Amino acid sequence: MMHRRGLGRRELEDYKGAIADFNQAIKINPEYAKFYKNRGYVRYKFGEPKAAFLDYNQAIQINPDYAEAYVNMGIARREFGDYK
Secondary structure (H helix, E strand, O other): OHHHHHHHHHHOOOHHHHHHHHHHHHHHOOOOHHHHHHHHHHHHHOOOHHHHHHHHHHHHHHOOOOHHHHHHHHHHHHHHOOOO
16 A cells, blocks of 8 residues: 555655655565665655665565666666766
């Protein structure tokens, strides 16, 4: 439930609320990679690329085949100037 509400808040650009919802979803199920990927996306949009990078990295640690998390991580790396 928290995850769905977080997605709704993300669409409304309520990034603080979305992050809070994703934090709660992660507390409930810390082994679900999608929660980290979605929180990372919101953190990136909120202007926190380093925090987003950490979330994408956690999503990949949980699910090494999560292509969407790799794509988003690459976008966050671009913010750091890490083009390799």
